[in-house]
Amino acid sequence: MTWTTKKRDELAGWLFVAPQALGFLAFVVAPLVAVVWYSFQDVNLLAGTSSFAGADNYAKLFDDPTAPKVARATAIFCVGLVVLNLALALSLALLLNLKLRGTTVFRTVFFSPVVVTLVAWTIVWNFLLQDNGGINSLLQTIGVDGPNWLRGNGTAMLSVIVVQVLKNVGLNMVLFLAALQGIPASVMEASQLDGAGPWRRFRSVMLPMISPTTLLTAIITVAGALQVFAQIQVLTLGGPADSTNVLVFYFYQQAFANHDLGYGSALAVVLFLVILVLTLLQWRMRKRWVFHES
Known part of the structure; x- marks a missing residue:
């Protein structure tokens, strides 16, 4: 594979945005997905158990x-x-x-x-x-x-x-x-x-x-x-x-x-x-x- 100037510039650009993108995925998107998932669960933190509750939490x-x-x-x-x-x-x-x-x-x-x-x-x-x-x-x-x-x-x-x-x-x-x-x-x-x-x-x-x-x-x-x-x-x-x-x-x-x-x-x-x-x-x-x- 030949690394042209254009491809090197594209790679450099992706490397510069990677920390921000990874941080956004890890600390914004992932917690949001987890919160939505937990909202449909019946979670007992003391017992360490979890079961699907459907829309009961919203009801x-x-x-x-x-x-x-x-x-x-x-x-x-x-x-x-x-x-x-x-x-x-x-x-x-x-x-x-x-x-x-x-x-x-x-x-x-x-x-x-x-x-x-x-x-x-x-x-x-x-x-x-x-x-x-x-x-x-x-x-x-x-x-x-x-x-x-x-x-x-x-x-x-x-x-x-x-x-x-x-x-x-x-x-x-x-x-x-x-x-x-x-x-x-x-x-x-x-x-x-x-x-x-x-x-x-x-x-x-x-x-x-x-x-x-x-x-x-x-x-x-x-x-x-x-x-x-x-x-x-x-x-x-x-x-x-x-x-x-x-x-x-x-x-x-x-x-x-x-x-x-x-x-x-x-x-x-x-x-x-x-x-x-x-x-x-x-x-x-x-x-x-x-x-x-x-």
Whole structure:
């Protein structure tokens, strides 16, 4: 066999992509296949036995009294996180785009939590949000008796959402800022000469021009919101009364705490399908609200 330059280049290309391809097969495709397979099995981890269960694990979802609470908590967390994160990130990016003094420090302060370890960040907030923690101590100095943030039915979910928003808002802020700075100055000047006020320029010029970035941040934030685990594990353990028991944490409880790997795998498959459907839905809707999308 004659090794021509073309064949050597092709071989070199395959060798370069092989580690990534093998890693993807081993750590993404294989676990996905295993989870789907386990979702149709009745697995007893303690006894080390497994038998085919058909669709029983999926049918169990409809009889599980905790499932509606988990679905409600997941929906509330996802909607609250996405809305608050994107709104705050865009607001911060607009402020930074004004190029006022001190913007470098301001940008660093809000982006620094992104590079902090998630568990360390959450543990610090766990101390701050305790009944006798730093937040309530600060409130007491101004005469306000703060609630038990992580144990109240009305404050536990809000606390988890705010902690997660403050952790990741810096990333979306930077993405929005890059998009805003990419808007041609001539477009903004033309809209101003046409008599458009600040709100009109924001709504009719800025938002359409940064709509591709908005789509990207929305997809990333929705997918991340549906996969939250560490914050629930450290802050609330799904309580009180399952009000913060989101789907990923419930899957963990069933698979590894209750040793029901079959049902836990079925929940993981459902989570995968939910993320897939929401991502495809957002991608399909891009033609309606993403500027210059063909």
